Amino acid sequence: xxxxxxxxxxxxxxxxxxxxxxxxxGDAIAAGEVVAVIETSKAQLEITSESAGVLGAHLVxxxxxxxxxxxIARVLGKDEADESAEDVPSPSAVTGPPVETSERAQxxxxxxxxxxxxxxxxxxxxxxxxxxxxxxxxxxxAEQAQARAEPEHPALDVPEPPVGNPVPPPPAHPALAAAGxxxxxxxxxxAIRHRQAxxxxxxxxxxxxxxxxxxxxxxxxGLVAAVADLRSVLSTVTLTDLLLRAVxxxxxxxxxxxxxxxxxxxxxxxxxxxxxxxxxAQLDLVQLVRARRAAVERAKDGRLHEDDTRSPxxxxxxxxxxxxxxxxxxxxxxxxxxxxxxRAAPRPVVENGRLAVxxxxxxxxxxxxxxxxxxxxxxxxxxxAGVIARPALLAPLGPPVTGVTEMEA
Amino acid sequence: xxxxxxxxxxxxxxxTDAELYDWLADMxxxxxxxxxxxxxxxxxxIPGGMHPAxxxxxxxxxxxxxxxxxxxxxxxHRSHHHALAKQLPPAAVLAELYGKATGxxxxxxxxxxxxxxxxxxxxxxxxxxxxxxxxxxxxLGASVRCTDQVxxxxxxxxxxxxxxxxxxxNLAAIWRLPLIVACENxxxxxxxxxKSVTGGNSIAERAAAFGMPAQxxxxxxxxxxxxxxxAAADRARAGDGPTFxxxxxxxxxxxxxxxxxxxxxxxxxxxxxxxRDPVERFSxxxxxxxxxxxxxxxxxxxxxxxxxxxxxxxxxxxxxxxxSTAAENVSAWSNRDxxxx
Numbered sequence: 001x002x003x004x005x006x007x008x009x010x011x012x013x014x015x016x017x018x019x020x021x022x023x024x025x026g027d028a029i030a031a032g033e034v035v036a037v038i039e040t041s042k043a044q045l046e047i048t049s050e051s052a053g054v055l056g057a058h059l060v061x062x063x064x065x066x067x068x069x070x071x072i073a074r075v076l077g078k079d080e081a082d083e084s085a086e087d088v089p090s091p092s093a094v095t096g097p098p099v100e101t102s103e104r105a106q107x108x109x110x111x112x113x114x115x116x117x118x119x120x121x122x123x124x125x126x127x128x129x130x131x132x133x134x135x136x137x138x139x140x141x142a143e144q145a146q147a148r149a150e151p152e153h154p155a156l157d158v159p160e161p162p163v164g165n166p167v168p169p170p171p172a173h174p175a176l177a178a179a180g181x182x183x184x185x186x187x188x189x190x191a192i193r194h195r196q197a198x199x200x201x202x203x204x205x206x207x208x209x210x211x212x213x214x215x216x217x218x219x220x221x222g223l224v225a226a227v228a229d230l231r232s233v234l235s236t237v238t239l240t241d242l243l244l245r246a247v248x249x250x251x252x253x254x255x256x257x258x259x260x261x262x263x264x265x266x267x268x269x270x271x272x273x274x275x276x277x278x279x280x281a282q283l284d285l286v287q288l289v290r291a292r293r294a295a296v297e298r299a300k301d302g303r304l305h306e307d308d309t310r311s312p313x314x315x316x317x318x319x320x321x322x323x324x325x326x327x328x329x330x331x332x333x334x335x336x337x338x339x340x341x342x343r344a345a346p347r348p349v350v351e352n353g354r355l356a357v358x359x360x361x362x363x364x365x366x367x368x369x370x371x372x373x374x375x376x377x378x379x380x381x382x383x384x385a386g387v388i389a390r391p392a393l394l395a396p397l398g399p400p401v402t403g404v405t406e407m408e409a
Numbered sequence: 410x411x412x413x414x415x416x417x418x419x420x421x422x423x424x425t426d427a428e429l430y431d432w433l434a435d436m437x438x439x440x441x442x443x444x445x446x447x448x449x450x451x452x453x454x455i456p457g458g459m460h461p462a463x464x465x466x467x468x469x470x471x472x473x474x475x476x477x478x479x480x481x482x483x484x485x486h487r488s489h490h491h492a493l494a495k496q497l498p499p500a501a502v503l504a505e506l507y508g509k510a511t512g513x514x515x516x517x518x519x520x521x522x523x524x525x526x527x528x529x530x531x532x533x534x535x536x537x538x539x540x541x542x543x544x545x546x547x548x549l550g551a552s553v554r555c556t557d558q559v560x561x562x563x564x565x566x567x568x569x570x571x572x573x574x575x576x577x578x579n580l581a582a583i584w585r586l587p588l589i590v591a592c593e594n595x596x597x598x599x600x601x602x603x604k605s606v607t608g609g610n611s612i613a614e615r616a617a618a619f620g621m622p623a624q625x626x627x628x629x630x631x632x633x634x635x636x637x638x639x640a641a642a643d644r645a646r647a648g649d650g651p652t653f654x655x656x657x658x659x660x661x662x663x664x665x666x667x668x669x670x671x672x673x674x675x676x677x678x679x680x681x682x683x684x685r686d687p688v689e690r691f692s693x694x695x696x697x698x699x700x701x702x703x704x705x706x707x708x709x710x711x712x713x714x715x716x717x718x719x720x721x722x723x724x725x726x727x728x729x730x731x732x733s734t735a736a737e738n739v740s741a742w743s744n745r746d747x748x749x750x
Binding site (some may be wrong): 008009011040042045067069173 | 450451452453454458577666669
C-alpha cells in the first residue's frame with residue numbers, strides 16, 4: 001500500500017485544497033500516473049503514484065482545505081483491503097497543524113529506500129517524486145530557468161514574482177466581499193478561490209508581459225453562411241467552432257506541427273475559465289463540436305480535466321454573443337497571445353471602389369512583444385482572414401485537410 | 410598500479426584504507442539521512458521544514474576529516490551534513506529536527522540550530538553569513554589561549570554577498586587567526602542564481618584582495634576538499650593565518666524540502682547528479698584502486714540504512730519536551746522551573 005499525501009512544500013503553514021481527482025476509487029493506477037491535482041498558495045501540483053495498484057477511497061473532497069502532510073488516498077496493492085473509508089477525516093480534523101494530522105510516515109521510512117525526492121520539478125529521475133508541477137508550469141519553469149541561463153539576453157530574464165500572493169485581489173468584487181464572511185458556503189469559497197486565481201493570474205500577466213494588440217476586420221460572409229449550412233447537418237455547430245478551427249489552421253505553419261491545442265475563454269458563474277480543446281486542427285467537425293461542448297461544460301461545472309493543464313498555443317475569446325464589436329484582453333499567463341473577436345454584423349465596406357454592405361468581424365491579436373513583432377501578428381491575422389475566406393477548409397467531415405501551408409498569407 | 414593500500418598508491422596522502430572507508434561511510438550516511446529526513450519533511454513530520462544538503466556531502470566530510478576532533482566548525486542554515494560529519498549522533502540530530510526532548514539541543518533548536526560543543530560543532534544557524542563570525546571568535550579564542558586549534562566558518566554563495574562576511578575575513582587577515590573561511594558555493598542563493606548577483610570573477614578572488622591565500626576547490630571531490638583543508642589547517646596551526654576556500658558544489662534538492670523549483674532546469678540537476686556525484690565518484694575511486702570491494706559498498710549502504718531507520722524510530726518514539734521547561738534557556742537569568750528572576 002502506498003499513501004498519497006499532500007506534500008509540505010514550504011517552510012510555513014499553507015492552505016491546500018484538492019482541485020481535481022483524475023482517478024476514482026477502484027480505478028487501476030499505473031506507477032507514475034497522475035492521481036490528483038492540488039492547489040497550494042504558490043502552485044498547482046500533480047500528485048502521482050509511485051507504485052501501481054488500485055485507488056482506495058478519496059479521503060479528501062474537491063475544494064476541501066487540508067493541511068500539508070494529510071493523506072488524501074491510498075493506492076492498494078493486490079489483495080489489500082481498502083480500510084481507508086473508515087478514516088475519512090472530518091473537516092475539523094484536517095485543518096489542524098500538520099504534525100498532528102499526518103500519520104506516522106511508515107511508507108517513506110523503511111519501505112521505500114532513498115526514493116522520496118522533495119525537489120518539485122527539476123530533481124532526480126522522473127518517477128522518484130510524489131508530486132510535481134503541472135505540465136504547463138513545468139514548461140514555464142523550464143523556460144524561465146533557460147532565460148536566466150543566458151545572461152547575454154538580460155531583457156528576456158523574467159523576474160521571479162514575490163513569494164505568496166503578491167497582488168491582493170480587488171476587494172470590490174462581490175465574490176471577494178464574501179471572503180471576509182465566516183459564513184461562506186463551500187460554493188462561495190470555491191467562487192472566492194476562483195476569483196483570487198483569476199486575480200493573481202491576470203495581475204501576473206499584466207505585470208510581466210509587454211502587451212500590444214493588432215486588429216483586422218475580417219470578411220465573414222462565407223463563414224456565417226457556412227455555419228447556417230452546416231446546421232442543417234449538425235444543429236449544434238456554432239460560429240465559435242469554425243473560428244477555433246480557423247485559428248488552429250492559421251497556427252500550423254508558425255508552430256511547425258498540426259496538433260495544435262487551443263484555449264477557449266468561457267464565462268462561468270465563478271468567473272472566466274480557460275478549458276483547453278486539444279488537437280483542434282486534426283478533429284473533424286463532429287469531434288470538434290463535441291470537444292468544444294465538453295470543454296465549456298467542464299468550465300461551467302468548475303471541473304478540471306488533464307487536458308486543461310496543457311499549455312495551448314493561444315486562446316480564443318469571443319464576446320460577439322453580447323453585442324461587442326471589438327475588444328482587447330490580457331494574454332493568459334504561460335501563453336504568448338490571445339485572440340479576441342467581436343460580433344459578426346453587417347457593416348459598410350468598400351468593394352471595387354464602391355460602398356457596399358458585408359458581414360464583418362473585428363479580430364484582435366493580443367500579444368506578448370517578447371515573442372511577437374507587429375509584422376508576425378499582421379501576417380497571422382492575414383492568414384486567419386485567408387482561412388476564413390475558404391469555408392471548405394473549416395468543416396471537414398472525414399480525414400484531416402492537408403496542404404494548408406501552401407495557402408498564401 | 411594494483412594495490413590494496415590507498416596510502417601506498419598515493420590516493421590520499423596521510424589517510425589509511427580504514428579511514429577512507431569511514432569517509433565514504435560518512436558520506437553515504439549523510440545521503441541516506443538527508444533523503445529520509447527530506448521525505449519526512451514532506452510528510453509534515455519536521456516542524457518548519459529543513460534545508461537538505463544532498464549533493465554537498467564531500468564538502469562536509471572532507472572538511473571534518475581534515476581537522477582534528479577538537480577543531481571547531483560553525484555551520485549554516487543547511488548544515489545537517491556538517492553535523493553528521495562532525496560525528497553528532499544521527500538519532501539525536503533527527504530527534505532535534507522533530508523537536509523532541511532527546512534532540513541534540515533538547516528539541517529547542519530544530520533543523521537550523523544543531524550544536525555540540527564537545528564534538529566541535531559550534532552551532533549551525535539561519536543568519537546568512539553568521540557562522541563565520543562564530544568561527545572567527547573560536548579562532549580568536551584559540552589564538553589567545555594558544556591551543557593550536559583551528560576553526561572553520563561556513564557560509565554560502567548568498568552569504569558571500571553580505572557585508573559581515575567580509576568584515577570577518579578582514580579581521581581574520583589582520584589578526585592572522587587560525588581560521589579557514591569556507592564558502593559552499595552551490596550556485597543558488599535560495600532562488601537566485603548567484604552569478605547573476607555576484608560581481609567579479611569569483612568569490613575566492615575577492616578574498617585574495619584581503620591578502621590571504623584563496624582558491625576554488627572542486628567540492629564534489631572529497632580528496633580535493635581534504636587536501637585543501639588539510640593544507641589550510643597546517644598553515645593555521647603554524648601561525649600563518651587564515652585561508653579562504655571556495656568549494657564548488659551543488660544541492661540536488663530545492664532550497665528547502667518540497668520547494669517548488671522554477672529557477673533551474675532539470676537538465677542541469679541531471680548533469681550534476683550523473684557526472685559529478687561526490688558519493689559515486691569516491692566509491693568508484695576506492696573500488697577502482699582496490700581499497701574497497703563491492704561487498705564493502707553494500708555493507709556501507711546497509712549500515713547507513715540501519716542507522717537511519719533506527720534514528721527515525723528513536724525520533725518518532727522520543728517524548729516532546731516538558732511544557733514546564735518552555736522558558737528554560739531563553740535567557741541567562743531564567744530558572745530551571747521556568748520562572749524569571
